[in-house]
Amino acid sequence: MSFLGYPRADGRKGIRNVVAxxxxxxxxxxVAREIVLPHRDRAHVIGFPGCYPNAYAQxxxxxxCTHPNxxxxxxVSLGCESFNRQALERAVRDSGRPVETxxxxxxxxxxxxxxxxxxxxxxxxxxxxxxxxxxxxxxDLVVGTVxxxxxxxxxxxxxxxxxxxxxxxxxxxxxxxxEETGELIGCEEVMAAxxxxxxxxxxxxxxxxxxxxxxxxxxxxxxxxxxxDGGLTTIEEKSMGAYAKSGASPISGLIKPGDIPPxxxxxxxxxxxxxxxxxxxxxxSDNAEIVEMMASGAHLTLFVTGRGSVVGSxxxxxxxxxxxxxxxxxxxxxxDVNAGRIITGAAGLDEVGDEIFDAVAAVAAGQQTKSEDLxxxxxxxxxxxxxxxxxxxxxx
Amino acid sequence: MDDTDGRLIVLDPADTVAVARCPVAAGTRLTIxxxxxxxxxxxxxxxxxxxxxxRPGDKVLKYGxxxxxxTAEIAVGAHVHLHNMKxxxxxxxxxxxxxxxx
Numbered sequence: 119m120s121f122l123g124y125p126r127a128d129g130r131k132g133i134r135n136v137v138a139x140x141x142x143x144x145x146x147x148x149v150a151r152e153i154v155l156p157h158r159d160r161a162h163v164i165g166f167p168g169c170y171p172n173a174y175a176q177x178x179x180x181x182x183c184t185h186p187n188x189x190x191x192x193x194v195s196l197g198c199e200s201f202n203r204q205a206l207e208r209a210v211r212d213s214g215r216p217v218e219t220x221x222x223x224x225x226x227x228x229x230x231x232x233x234x235x236x237x238x239x240x241x242x243x244x245x246x247x248x249x250x251x252x253x254x255x256x257x258d259l260v261v262g263t264v265x266x267x268x269x270x271x272x273x274x275x276x277x278x279x280x281x282x283x284x285x286x287x288x289x290x291x292x293x294x295x296x297e298e299t300g301e302l303i304g305c306e307e308v309m310a311a312x313x314x315x316x317x318x319x320x321x322x323x324x325x326x327x328x329x330x331x332x333x334x335x336x337x338x339x340x341x342x343x344x345x346x347d348g349g350l351t352t353i354e355e356k357s358m359g360a361y362a363k364s365g366a367s368p369i370s371g372l373i374k375p376g377d378i379p380p381x382x383x384x385x386x387x388x389x390x391x392x393x394x395x396x397x398x399x400x401x402x403s404d405n406a407e408i409v410e411m412m413a414s415g416a417h418l419t420l421f422v423t424g425r426g427s428v429v430g431s432x433x434x435x436x437x438x439x440x441x442x443x444x445x446x447x448x449x450x451x452x453x454d455v456n457a458g459r460i461i462t463g464a465a466g467l468d469e470v471g472d473e474i475f476d477a478v479a480a481v482a483a484g485q486q487t488k489s490e491d492l493x494x495x496x497x498x499x500x501x502x503x504x505x506x507x508x509x510x511x512x513x514x
Numbered sequence: 515m516d517d518t519d520g521r522l523i524v525l526d527p528a529d530t531v532a533v534a535r536c537p538v539a540a541g542t543r544l545t546i547x548x549x550x551x552x553x554x555x556x557x558x559x560x561x562x563x564x565x566x567x568x569r570p571g572d573k574v575l576k577y578g579x580x581x582x583x584x585t586a587e588i589a590v591g592a593h594v595h596l597h598n599m600k601x602x603x604x605x606x607x608x609x610x611x612x613x614x615x616x
Contacts, residue, residue, distance in 0.1 A: 349560030
């Protein structure tokens, strides 16, 4: 199975070719949004709202601006924020992409900055229409998975079906990433048994123990009374429902946001910050998780939802998998796959897993997801702090 | 699984429980794990019924892995929940604030 993608200088290939318009502080957000307005089909707004420096945010923005789905980058700076715009611009230029920075305070204000930005986007969007293409296969793809707006159906329909799709993708040579170590409390041993090496098994266990400590510090328990009403009896049972997204392939490595897996296989992303609890919840909403998947190179993300999230994402398509059949009937205009058919008995796990796999291949080849078609381009990036991963995390 | 009623999902062939896809009324006769049983109580979507007989201390398998241990004799077709199984990890707390199975 092959399809056409956009080759990049670092050897990766994109399945989309968008202009990223990146604001470097909230004060530049309005200008960035106005720049994109006439080019919404070709340009997406991303950015970091904080004025204080943060190494994680700097690294995330570098990864996102050099994401394989991004063909050109416009940086929008107010001028006095502490984000290192020169370093970001250099990283983008070194990646071979066209890049320009508009500094609002130097451009003469809002109107002049918008005009300068729109001129860049119009020029680069036209150039992207003539961009060279190259053959891609599933082995070039990085696919993330997240779940949000979960209910009792997610763990018995959408998540295990996504796991079946992950198994087929890994077998085809793709790179698959699952996450949310805080939802894996109680399945450390099951997960560690799938690790490629004993040292990696230790690292996987440690990442979940860190998450348990972090959430305990926040006073945020994982098992709510409503879970038992929904038929869940134990924390390990609840966690297995989320863990089912990972499928059954061996686990090749443990990464942190922004680490790009070195080769195909299945990877766990540790999204819980290192060190003391400093900036609050690890990820304040589902899009923060999707952004971290993208920073690690995800071309697209599978999003399993029970209650019915409607989000998409800037830069990378989101395939939404409805776990609950009743919700699918209500929100089908937002849902790409109806895994609720597993609940109604209309389809089995393998059948829906195949459907998700086929959807990944079609979207990679250019088919628009529901959220893309509806114009969803959500994006959120906040403060975090990580230590680099250790040598046990990515065995040779 | 042809040994189990279509109203139930068996997530992995090794599982000792099956999960209800829909509400099933008390008194319903259905096949589970190759046995015909009559439900002694109503269950709602997401709840578990025993597919295999279990003794106290036996692991309860769902998704092909242990999700805890039986705390009582569990017959095929019985509802499996807080009253007859427990976590091997941390006690499950319910709305009353009491540990249901410490």
